[in-house]
Amino acid sequence: MLDMKYFDVYYFCHLANNSIDKFDYAGTYAEFFDGEFEVTPENFPKVSILRQFAFWLVERVIYEQARTAPQDDKYDFNPASWLEQAIKKYKNKTVSFAGFCVEKNINTEDYLETFNCFVEYLNDENDNLYFDVIWDIASEVEYILIQNREFLLNFNEHTTIYFQDHPLQRCYIPEWVKRAVLFRDKGCCVFCKKDLTGLYSLLDDKEKQFDHIVSLDEGGINDVCNIQLCCQRCNNKKSASSSTSSLYHNAY
Ligand SMILES: [Zn+2]
Numbered sequence: 001m002l003d004m005k006y007f008d009v010y011y012f013c014h015l016a017n018n019s020i021d022k023f024d025y026a027g028t029y030a031e032f033f034d035g036e037f038e039v040t041p042e043n044f045p046k047v048s049i050l051r052q053f054a055f056w057l058v059e060r061v062i063y064e065q066a067r068t069a070p071q072d073d074k075y076d077f078n079p080a081s082w083l084e085q086a087i088k089k090y091k092n093k094t095v096s097f098a099g100f101c102v103e104k105n106i107n108t109e110d111y112l113e114t115f116n117c118f119v120e121y122l123n124d125e126n127d128n129l130y131f132d133v134i135w136d137i138a139s140e141v142e143y144i145l146i147q148n149r150e151f152l153l154n155f156n157e158h159t160t161i162y163f164q165d166h167p168l169q170r171c172y173i174p175e176w177v178k179r180a181v182l183f184r185d186k187g188c189c190v191f192c193k194k195d196l197t198g199l200y201s202l203l204d205d206k207e208k209q210f211d212h213i214v215s216l217d218e219g220g221i222n223d224v225c226n227i228q229l230c231c232q233r234c235n236n237k238k239s240a241s242s243s244t245s246s247l248y249h250n251a252y
Pocket of ligand 1: 189190191192193194230231232233234235
């Protein structure tokens with residue numbers, strides 16, 4: 001269960017959604033994907049590639065803010081203060097950057113170096129507190145973005161570039177992935193809105209209702225963020241191409 005705090009989560013979602021191919025603010029997607037795709041990804045990992053990406057994104061942005069933070073107090077984003085607030089919100093713990101500097105007698109002009117020491121201190125002497133908080137925020141970012149199939153299509157199309165040399169085989173889709181996708185897509189085909197909930201419970205071969213947004217033939221991966229619900233008729237029409245729809249259900 002996620003205990004959603006929404007601490008700048010929509011800001012990170014916005015960055016992710018707008019960053020494909022034009023991510024000058026926090027480096028490029030290539031930085032993430034180059035690191036991630038050195039090895040063949042496993043099939044349907046419990047931690048999706050999307051959450052790993054969200055974790056990378058949040059951490060990268062905070063690092064970038066610390067790197068460029070000027071020394072004066074007028075700067076409108078203070079990474080250390082942001083981190084203090086995030087830890088208070090997510091972990092209900094109070095940490096103090098200023099207190100840390102006094103306690104450890106750190107007196108450096110270099111903000112980034114001091115901030116990195118603070119991060120190290122939170123991880124090494126406080127049970128991975130920094131990583132835990134970034135992970136919590138990344139999980140919320142994933143929660144929001146996985147609802148947005150158009151984003152997922154872009155995101156998964158992008159993964160294929162880094163994954164050309166390791167084509168994946170079709171494999172059995174785990175029940176937890178099917179349940180997640182069934183609930184997200186409200187039990188209906190994402191193309192024609194046909195209600196598939198009855199079929200889902202009756203069909204022996206439930207695999208037929210689940211479709212790779214970016215097909216395996218086009219370099220898509222076996223990951224929960226690359227699966228959508230789709231009736232057989234629309235699936236046949238789509239065949240091995242990569243697409244989704246902009247059809248979403250009304251909120252009420
Ligand atoms: Zn359909």
